[in-house]
Amino acid sequence: MTASDKDTVDLDMNALDALFAQATNDVGAQPSEAFMTRVVTDALAQQPMPQIVQPSLWAQITAMVGGWQGMGGLVAATCAGFWIGVNPPEGLPTQFETFLGSETSISLLEDGIEDTGMFGFGWDMEEG
């Protein structure tokens, strides 16, 4: 076979497959470190910022009173207070009675004026 004959013979398919296999692992087709760094820089520049989730108003209130434990205590105290208000235990003056106490003193003052005739303004006038 002459050199010109060889030139006309196609490359064997097995040889071509071997060439492909070599190409798959060819370092010449690998990107450089500098290029990889450029791509990472792009990636980080384009990356969305980590999202900061704003807690809801309810979550903020719950956190303020000490989480769900605090909120539980607050609810229990509210219920207890409400029940004591509706059905007070024996011997505990009711809210109405407490108010009546101050009203009584006003009533005594008015009664005093009527019964004794002593009234500060009138006494002052007599003195003068």
Next chain:
Amino acid sequence: MPLDAYTDLADDALLAQYSKGDAAAARALTARLTPRVFGHAVRVLGDRAEAEDVAQDAMMRLWKVAPDWRMGEAKVSTWLYRVTANLCTDRLRRKRGVGLDEVDEPHDPSPSVTDQLQTRERMDALQAGLQTLPERQRQAVILRHIEGLANPEIAEILEISTEAVESLTARGKRALAQALAPAREKLGYEDDSI
């Protein structure tokens, strides 16, 4: 998340992590996908600088689309190969008319040692042979025989039927064997021994 955990994550899961602001996911995706994108571009274009431009552009498109990526709908690597293939096609169309001699051949960035010379020559000859193929044939041959993708995935990337891929790769391989015939002796294949 520890770095080891990223190796087990699928590409789309990594992309979701990236969208949440995870910088390590950005690095992991870059390390995983950029060599594939660049490798395809450099073989199709035959020019490292142009391949870098194309690969950087393709990766940039991936970063931009990441927040809207729908998990499980498309394969990230297929999408990326398609973007790269289209960018390469655009470049080649713009370059049409430039002779093969003017197209740079890729070279090893590290200096070749004597026992690597033949490998380098073979790779350069393969690259030169690939450049003689029509653009679609070249893309199909590279994806099938060098990137090792399956025909249905190549069909998705090139947006053609699987039968068309089979035809392209078969014709491409025959044309490549013909193009490399003059270099058989130089490449050490004169007796078809590998």
